[in-house]
Amino acid sequence: MHRLCGTKFAEILCAMLGILPKNRGVERSPNMKKTVLTVAVVAVVLVVVVGIVVWRSANRTTSDEIVIAAVAPQTGKYSEMGNDLLAAVRMAVDERNAAGGIGSRKIRLVVEDDGASPKDAVTVAQKIVGNSQVLGVVGHMNSGTTLPASQIYADAGLALVMPVPTNPKITQQGFRNLFRIPITDDLQGPACMRFLLDNLKKTQIAIVHNKQAYGEGIASEAKKYLESRGLSPLNFDGFNADEQDFRPLIGKVLRLQPEALFLGGDYAEAALFIRQARDQGLTVPIMMGDGCFDSQLMKIAGTATEGCYVSNIAPLTAPSPAADKFYKEFTAQNGKIVAFAPLGYEATCVLLDAIEKAQEKSRNGVLAALQNPNYSFDGILGKCSFAPNGDSRDRQVFMHAIKGDHFETVRQ
Amino acid sequence: MIQQIWNGLSIGAAYGLIAIGYTLIFGVIQVIFFAQGELSMLAAFAALGMVVLLSSTGIPLPIMILVAIAVGIAASCAAGLAAERVAIRPLRHAPRVKPLITSLGMSIVYQNLILILVGPQPVAFNTGWIPSRWEFAGVRMNSVEVIMIGSLLACTFALEAFLRRNRYGLAIRSIAQSGAGARLMGVSPERTTALTFGIASLTGGIAGLLLAFYYGVIRFDMGFVPGIKGFTIAILGGVGNVQGAVVAAVLVGVAEALFASYVSSDYRDVLVFGLLIVMLIVRPHGLLGEGE
Numbered sequence: 001m002h003r004l005c006g007t008k009f010a011e012i013l014c015a016m017l018g019i020l021p022k023n024r025g026v027e028r029s030p031n032m033k034k035t036v037l038t039v040a041v042v043a044v045v046l047v048v049v050v051g052i053v054v055w056r057s058a059n060r061t062t063s064d065e066i067v068i069a070a071v072a073p074q075t076g077k078y079s080e081m082g083n084d085l086l087a088a089v090r091m092a093v094d095e096r097n098a099a100g101g102i103g104s105r106k107i108r109l110v111v112e113d114d115g116a117s118p119k120d121a122v123t124v125a126q127k128i129v130g131n132s133q134v135l136g137v138v139g140h141m142n143s144g145t146t147l148p149a150s151q152i153y154a155d156a157g158l159a160l161v162m163p164v165p166t167n168p169k170i171t172q173q174g175f176r177n178l179f180r181i182p183i184t185d186d187l188q189g190p191a192c193m194r195f196l197l198d199n200l201k202k203t204q205i206a207i208v209h210n211k212q213a214y215g216e217g218i219a220s221e222a223k224k225y226l227e228s229r230g231l232s233p234l235n236f237d238g239f240n241a242d243e244q245d246f247r248p249l250i251g252k253v254l255r256l257q258p259e260a261l262f263l264g265g266d267y268a269e270a271a272l273f274i275r276q277a278r279d280q281g282l283t284v285p286i287m288m289g290d291g292c293f294d295s296q297l298m299k300i301a302g303t304a305t306e307g308c309y310v311s312n313i314a315p316l317t318a319p320s321p322a323a324d325k326f327y328k329e330f331t332a333q334n335g336k337i338v339a340f341a342p343l344g345y346e347a348t349c350v351l352l353d354a355i356e357k358a359q360e361k362s363r364n365g366v367l368a369a370l371q372n373p374n375y376s377f378d379g380i381l382g383k384c385s386f387a388p389n390g391d392s393r394d395r396q397v398f399m400h401a402i403k404g405d406h407f408e409t410v411r412q
Numbered sequence: 413m414i415q416q417i418w419n420g421l422s423i424g425a426a427y428g429l430i431a432i433g434y435t436l437i438f439g440v441i442q443v444i445f446f447a448q449g450e451l452s453m454l455a456a457f458a459a460l461g462m463v464v465l466l467s468s469t470g471i472p473l474p475i476m477i478l479v480a481i482a483v484g485i486a487a488s489c490a491a492g493l494a495a496e497r498v499a500i501r502p503l504r505h506a507p508r509v510k511p512l513i514t515s516l517g518m519s520i521v522y523q524n525l526i527l528i529l530v531g532p533q534p535v536a537f538n539t540g541w542i543p544s545r546w547e548f549a550g551v552r553m554n555s556v557e558v559i560m561i562g563s564l565l566a567c568t569f570a571l572e573a574f575l576r577r578n579r580y581g582l583a584i585r586s587i588a589q590s591g592a593g594a595r596l597m598g599v600s601p602e603r604t605t606a607l608t609f610g611i612a613s614l615t616g617g618i619a620g621l622l623l624a625f626y627y628g629v630i631r632f633d634m635g636f637v638p639g640i641k642g643f644t645i646a647i648l649g650g651v652g653n654v655q656g657a658v659v660a661a662v663l664v665g666v667a668e669a670l671f672a673s674y675v676s677s678d679y680r681d682v683l684v685f686g687l688l689i690v691m692l693i694v695r696p697h698g699l700l701g702e703g704e
Contacts, residue, residue, distance in 0.1 A: 268534050
């Protein structure tokens with residue numbers, strides 16, 4: 001009996017490997033095929049289960065590790081900005097680990113990619129929330145992705161330190177887990193308008209936007225500010241974000257004879273818009289928000305960008321001696337600062353600081369530390385503290401003029 | 413006003429070149445070949461690649477650009493023929509919905525090919541050639557816009573002559589009329605289908621290059637919007653009808669430009685797709701289409 005079993009097993013094994021000994025002349029009976037199939041299925045299931053167990057145990061955190069997550073687009077058209085941001089997050093974590101971590105516990109960073117897509121952002125947020133070891137999150141980069149994802153972090157009571165999103169709606173949802181590093185569009189839009197009105201002395205202003213959370217948001221705040229000064233924009237028109245032909249809209253703007261134009265959108269659309277605007281004879285200054293703060297703008301639109309201004313929520317050059325070290329080291333490691341690296345660094349430092357200050361190293365503990373009205377952190381961009389809704393207090397906007405192929409900070 | 417009509421004509425011409433591809437292929441194999449926009453995109457990337465390769469060799473600019481254009485069109489033709497061989501021909505006896513889906517698959521394959529090779533970011537289409545601009549009767553135009561309109565006219569006339577006079581052109585029309593009948597007359601459906609894809613890729617490639625020269629920037633998904641517009645135009649004109657496609661292209665281009673400039677740029681696409689719905693209800697065979 002035993003021997004028979006052994007032979008049968010050998011046969012099955014041989015059959016599976018396709019090396020059935022010829023001299024035995026054994027035909028695969030239907031019954032045997034079934035057995036082969038069963039064994040194969042069991043084997044596959046076993047391999048998968050063992051694989052998952054091994055993978056999970058390899059990923060398991062030892063209790064002396066502190067886990068934080070960071071989300072930004074690593075793919076898609078914002079990947080350059082996203083990777084810039086994540087490089088700064090990694091740098092902050094590495095520096096902290098080199099300095100001994102938090103209370104001698106090392107920090108582990110989990111990085112996720114939302115591809116700048118609101119849909120993927122939700123999936124990624126659910127994944128992060130599901131990992132019970134994550135104590136706090138740095139992300140997301142776009143307002144359009146942060147808005148839907150914030151609900152999920154709020155439901156899980158997970159602190160979200162937002163390095164870049166500037167849409168004011170995010171912190172108007174009544175959640176208590178959001179902490180924003182940059183200023184909001186309701187301040188950036190007006191700052192851009194103030195610059196056009198007071199520095200460039202323009203009053204006839206046209207406004208166009210890309211109908212996205214960020215673009216339309218900053219444009220409508222700009223419009224509100226203009227109205228608060230007793231002026232009104234010549235127009236307020238949207239265009240489709242994947243549109244390439246802007247000439248009809250430019251024609252409309254031209255008919256309005258503006259002295260300046262404000263464009264709420266991202267660099268990819270802005271580059272096409274500016275190029276076609278200059279081509280169609282619109283020569284007035286064009287002002288844009290931080291979404292256009294990317295040197296690709298000049299690469300694509302070339303000399304057409306002359307006379308364009310871009311605001312940014314972080315300065316391109318170190319604003320203080322304290323920030324000098326970061327700017328130098330980051331540039332040495334990564335070649336250059338694309339746009340938001342200082343904000344990514346600042347956000348990560350804030351989160352790590354909050355974890356350190358937390359009485360209890362748990363999600364609730366971290367949240368409580370950040371919600372403390374007296375919470376304050378001295379970072380590379382100055383003092384950082386949060387209003388009850390999570391917006392940062394005391395943040396500035398920095399204006400840049402485009403000169404040739406680079407941005408130049410304009411003193412106001 | 414005239415400026416916007418001119419703008420509409422030029423963008424309509426680019427859409428029209430893509431629509432010709434849709435309409436020709438549909439006429440022959442009754443399949444909407446969805447990778448048409450991606451063929452345009454591939455032409456632009458191949459041309460830019462050639463420019464990058466040649467720019468260090470010191471070849472005179474006009475020759476370099478001509479070579480780049482030739483390479484771009486060759487690339488779109490190669491990609492079109494490859495798609496036909498891989499995704500369409502094996503399914504020639506299958507229900508028509510299958511090649512429709514595989515053609516969508518090919519468009520994703522081509523997009524991802526560029527995503528992997530080049531990346532997702534927009535790339536400046538910098539050939540060193542700066543189109544000249546001038547103003548004529550208050551209308552600002554540049555040489556690319558003129559070439560766009562010229563190309564559509566040239567392609568339409570050449571194609572009409574080819575389809576009516578040339579024996580291969582006649583073969584295409586015979587297959588379009590009756591596959592079985594044409595086969596009985598000794599026309600090879602495989603070869604004729606391949607030829608049709610070749611022509612469709614040619615016009616698609618030209619459209620892609622013109623768009624790249626005009627916008628000065630190319631991206632892996634640049635073929636998507638023109639592809640969808642081209643598809644709409646092909647349906648508006650009556651699929652299978654080249655003249656219908658050209659007329660519809662001009663109408664859509666101009667209507668879109670005037671609507672976006674004088675009514676609302678927010679609802680520009682609503683106009684185009686609204687037109688499509690109305691057309692499908694009122695004249696399901698298209699502007700110049702004949703009823704069956």
